[in-house]
Amino acid sequence: NAGVTQTPKFQVLKTGQSMTLQCAQDMNHEYMSWYRQDPGMGLRLIHYSVGAGITDQGEVPNGYNVSRSTTEDFPLRLLSAAPSQTSVYFCASSSQSRGTSGYTFGSGTRLTVV
Amino acid sequence: KQEVTQIPAALSVPEGENLVLNCSFTDSAIYNLQWFRQDPGKGLTSLLLIQSSQREQTSGRLNASLDKSSGRSTLYIAASQPGDSATYLCAVFGSSNTGKLIFGQGTTLQVKP
Secondary structure (H helix, E strand, C coil): CCCEEEECCEEEECCCCCEEEEEEECCCCCEEEEEEEECCCEEEEEEEEEECCEEEECCCCCCEEECCCCCCECCEEECCCCHHHCEEEEEEEECCHHHCCCEEECCCEEEEEC | CCCEEEECCEEEEECCCCEEEEEEECCCCEEEEEEEEECCCCCEEEEEEEECCCCEEEECCEEEEEECCCCEEEEEECCCCHHHCEEEEEEEEEHHHCCCEEECCCEEEEEEC
16 A cells, blocks of 8 residues: 555664664655654654755754655664653655645654663 | 644534634745644544645535635534544645644544543
């Protein structure tokens, strides 16, 4: 089925470990974004990309790294996990400039850092 | 900087009632506005997308309106059902935040049988 696929769905990390959250879309969308969702804070943008090879920071980029080598994939890397990064992470994508088709979200990755 | 506000934060209504959820945004230079639904522990499901040139969109019992000049959108739910219980989020995509979708905090709806 076409859509945004996130892996893994659940992950527990120890403080200081690194990992990559995977995001892939098969809709040939230009725009891709990573959000984190925390109770009382809503959805906050971490990093986003407007096309292959182009990324930019969002509202809360510290501690995270991204790259966009292909149109389909937009992985999010946690460099050295901290308990403050415990959250639910969502990847989203949209076609065309100006998001005229709206955004499609993945099902999320629930990350716990102990 | 675009800011999106949703009022009320929570709403509880009896089954069958018609209700309105509100969303306001500070920068009217938007390309579109999207309403999402999120069930507890789940992802976001798109409900309605309104382009900047449109005034409203309808899907079943849902109707979303957009007034760019006043920076407001409403989501109208007709004949509410317990299955409508969820958190409803609005988000805007605009020229001042190209590539970014800016979200409100959401309205948590409970429909009581």
